[in-house]
Amino acid sequence: DSGVTQTPKHLITATGQRVTLRCSPRSGDLSVYWYQQSLDQGLQFLIQYYNGEERAKGNILERFSAQQFPDLHSELNLSSLELGDSALYFCASSAGTAAYNEQFFGPGTRLTVL
Amino acid sequence: AQKITQTQPGMFVQEKEAVTLDCTYDTSDQSYGLFWYKQPSSGEMIFLIYQGSYDEQNATEGRYSLNFQKARKSANLVISASQLGDSAMYFCALGGFKTIFGAGTRLFVKA
Numbered sequence: 641d642s643g644v645t646q647t648p649k650h651l652i653t654a655t656g657q658r659v660t661l662r663c664s665p666r667s668g669d670l671s672v673y674w675y676q677q678s679l680d681q682g683l684q685f686l687i688q689y690y691n692g693e694e695r696a697k698g699n700i701l702e703r704f705s706a707q708q709f710p711d712l713h714s715e716l717n718l719s720s721l722e723l724g725d726s727a728l729y730f731c732a733s734s735a736g737t738a739a740y741n742e743q744f745f746g747p748g749t750r751l752t753v754l
Numbered sequence: 755a756q757k758i759t760q761t762q763p764g765m766f767v768q769e770k771e772a773v774t775l776d777c778t779y780d781t782s783d784q785s786y787g788l789f790w791y792k793q794p795s796s797g798e799m800i801f802l803i804y805q806g807s808y809d810e811q812n813a814t815e816g817r818y819s820l821n822f823q824k825a826r827k828s829a830n831l832v833i834s835a836s837q838l839g840d841s842a843m844y845f846c847a848l849g850g851f852k853t854i855f856g857a858g859t860r861l862f863v864k865a
Contacts, residue, residue, distance in 0.1 A: 642798075642800075642801070673853065675855075682855060682857050682858070683845060683855040683858075684855075685852055685853050685854060685855075688852070688853075696851055696852045698852055728797060730799060732799075738785070738849070738850075738851075741787065741849070742787070742789065742801060742804045743789070743801070743849070743853065744801055745791070745798065745799035745800075745801070747797070747798050748797055748798065748799075750797075
């Protein structure tokens with residue numbers, strides 16, 4: 641158990657809908673990272689927050705947004721969902737601000753868009 | 755730009771033997787980290803080992819060691835005494851300003 645929690649574990653929804661994925665980092669970690677893992681794109685970095693502020697942005701679509709709250713949990717919002725958004729979404733956390741710190745992953749949320 | 759390459763899509767190893775999984779990288783960052791993760795069929799990402807760009811000694815964690823050759827920009831994972839439970843997907847990752855992952859190597863351990 642990495643100490644990072646993600647809810648829900650599975651999510652099935654329809655095209656055009658909006659969903660919210662939730663992540664709680666390990667105790668004491670200030671950075672939260674979001675990743676998308678799909679069969680054709682592999683594991684892609686989406687976005688990083690550090691202590692509530694956006695720190696780095698990767699291949700995140702405009703239809704997706706994220707935020708980190710004062711209690712350090714983070715949410716990833718996916719809107720106008722398309723079939724291609726079906727993937728495993730991971731949250732990871734680390735103690736420091738830089739991406740060269742070790743990152744510990746949550747169990748992931750498997751999103752299926754029908 | 756950052757780049758990370760895992761050239762072995764799949765590998766087989768006999769139980770109890772050692773295996774090396776290759777990883778090469780490219781980055782213009784002065785400070786960076788190299789990570790290895792294991793992803794079993796259940797899907798979770800398990801952190802295995804980390805090497806910082808300024809670390810002079812190769813990292814080791816139990817049966818895992820990282821053969822870090824900075825001049826060659828390689829960070830190969832060595833698993834000693836392979837076990838059946840080591841069968842999984844293994845990802846190398848480069849962490850700098852952003853984190854990028856390689857395509858992965860699927861390891862099969864034969865009894």
